[in-house]
Amino acid sequence: MAEKHEAELKKELENAVKTMLEKDDYTIEKTAQVIRILTRLTELKLKKPSGLGLDDTILSERFKCPISGQIMGDPVVLASGQTYDRPYIENWLKQGNLTCFRSKQVLSHSFLTPNCLVRELISCWHGVSDVAVPEPRQDVGGESITERVRVSLNSLLEKMSSSLSDQKEAAKELRRLTQASLSNRVIFCELPDAISRLLSPLSESKVESHPDLQEDLITTVLNLSTHDYNKRKVAENPVVLRLLTESMKFGTIETRKNAAAALFTLSTIDSNKMIIAKSGAPVTLLEVLQGGHPLAMKEAASTILNLCMMLEIKKQFIDIGVVKVIMQKIYDSILVDELVSILALLSNNPTANEELSEVETVHCLFRVMTNSNSSLTKENCVVILFNVCSEDYPLLKVLWVEELQEKTITELADTGTERAKSKASDLIINMSETFPISEGS
Template structure:
């Protein structure tokens, strides 16, 4: 007899019995076959859906206080109604974030059955999700949102694992490499590991101890894993202060921007960029040799590393002390060369806008070619931040320099670039464009009348 895609409707009390009988038949066939077709799974889900609908259509036992039904929709790990139910290899259903956290802790068994899992793939349980939604509707309960990521949970097992890996940093070279690779993976995968790591005694100094040995220069893979781990740790807000204030971190990052794999150089610059997001770290980094190392990387590094260096410099230049430092070491000239070469134009204009408030930077930018370059970018760019940065720099350079203001006036007479920005621009860029037009008018057009 041919299989039916769906059971026929049954009336009264016989409906559930027929559904159960058909479900039993399909499940038995699935168990008997080593490689059953997906169609059988779909058929079983359809039958279960009909069975669930039959249950939900009963008037009794559907209140919010129904202990049997509500308990069946709770995740065994969280004890809460599931927002994103998934099926584990054992066949048990859990809320996704909680079972993911269980698996990420290294557990290879089902939480409920203790069965060793053949795989860790999670399959969405669409049936249970639909039943929960319908039950909530009938019971007058809000449908639960998929819960937020619970990977922030830190366990004793996490700490012991991280500590054991750190112990290997004082062991053989092969142990160091193995541990460094695993620490890189763990701190990238889970926020909880990034939090737990920095809570361990002397963790950062222990992690970077191999970098103090000359042998690391012959093993760039080890250096790359260690520096990338520092970057991973730095992405967590609560770690930034502890990482930057450790006396070995910034010097090792500076050194790693000079040699190593391209990934090492890029990630060392990225770590300085991430750490410099915290205000108290800006002075720590600015008072080291990092500014010169970042500028060298910006001037002659790989484009990906240059981008990270630009980001770090931008963060650091929000502090006046660092602005003065970067202007003094020649940042303005390096940036203008890169902009003229059409490299990282948007990013570098942001830095230049910050530096353009410094008197020495204004002097260094006071060239006719600079005005023409900025006006060209202003006409060609579709980016509002880029336009704003251009006009901010132009205002700083030209507003008190009559000769350059005249160059700007002649440019404006031909192209109406500022007028267009003042008309259709937004925010600060629009205001600065109007201010520049007023400066031009006051200097060259609004002559006092003579009688």
């Protein structure tokens, strides 16, 4: 039985590591999963008289440098996204090669980024495999790779107080570096006053004065915000939310989209939601939703959905008119799936419920529910209709007439999600008890 469990764990570990190395999936959840499996395998090993007997084809092959064929001691990521052992890929580059050894892709740059996560995984695996792992190599003079990256990033930040041409050059490089590597994002936010220094050119002039510079800096903020470690630090900087809010309205299309996307990523943790809500961003998010560029509009809708998870912020959006804006967009068939999700959250609020209590709204949502191919959208529509119509006799009758013709709610009670089945069944019971069947003739 233990052998079978061990084999299952090994297979699960192989799949998890393959995903991380081949699909660049370095999320906290995936890392925790791998460490959990390794810990369990270690526990099994301690209970057995012999070693785990891990098959090298399962794990060690994943941890070998494609050039040397040996377990990596200092894994680094090349511009192509492939991971190599530093001494071997450096030698490959020094020979004048301008392509990735494995993929043959032409390299946009030769900067090597430490792959800290793979190094940690190799160390964990080493603990249960009895295979020696080489020590990480240092640069000439003993300087660590992390320190070299830190010095490079700090030097680029210093250029933010230099000439405009230096600012633009440094901004492009910071955008590239923070996009290329998770570890670069972490190191960046550990530098003293790094975010304020990064954004100082925008703080000292009109945000839209230099659109190319603005785009690079705002995109760098987005890159930094994608790492959970940085989210709170970024949001708590008083400069960031003001500049993101302004940049949703001014600048290139890419700038406006990325500013809204940065707010979305920051809003994914609860501690940031109230900070964003108090910054004045909700008004701008609603303005973008009402009349912004379609790409920024989609990001704004996702951010509003995140923020409305909190009761106090939900009320704030309702007070500034979000229901009216959303319904107009749904009438116009714009971002219907996303906006119906927000309405489902809002519809249990008395004020929002009252705003939704219109005959045309019932017709519109019923049509969306009938025509949609999304099970989640159908679910959200029936939730809204349940909240709006259940206690309103005239609207319930409107819904009942629609249902007699289309049978959409009846079908949903049989084939929908669990939540959709529950709400649809409750609506059917409510309608059948309220209206005699003869009224449908």
